[in-house]
Amino acid sequence: MSSPEIASLSWGHMKVKGCSSSYKDCKVWPGGSRAWDWRETGTDVSGTRTGNTIRTETTGLITVMTVLMLFVPSPPQHHPGVQPADLEEVLKKGIDLLVIGRGMSEALQVPSTTVDFAKQRGVDVKVLQTERAVAEYNKLASQGAKVGGVFHSTC
Secondary structure, eight states: OOOOOEEEEETTEEEETTOSSEESEEEEETTEEEEOOGGGGTOBOOSEEEEEEEEEEEETTEEEEEEEEEEEEOSOTTBSOSOHHHHHHHHTTOOSEEEEEOOTTOOSOOOHHHHHHHHTTTOEEEEEOHHHHHHHHHHHHHTTOOEEEEEEOOO
């Protein structure tokens, strides 16, 4: 079986040739594809959390309440990123190469432990910005390579 071509890519939208539905993010492998939700494995989309602190001061007859907005730094967006569990399904399809698309602005993290997970299973990995990743994936698929991919189509 051959790897399906990714027919189109735009912000938040991917279309795989031979598939009637479109995807926001997707996994592809020789003979198939499906939607991919990287939040299933614990990746967070937040960048900054806010919290409220209320302080009261009493002076004579007047009580003053001050609400302070605190900006608490949290991990980088799309952290911890692509996890080994995100790759397992595609790796089981007998691929030799995996292409990972980190998003249009490369916001989705790909830890070295995830890349190592695939390499330990004999699969080479390319991690690229999504437009470049799709072009590389399609080039390899058109050459008959046993290639799979996981692609994030927004940030």
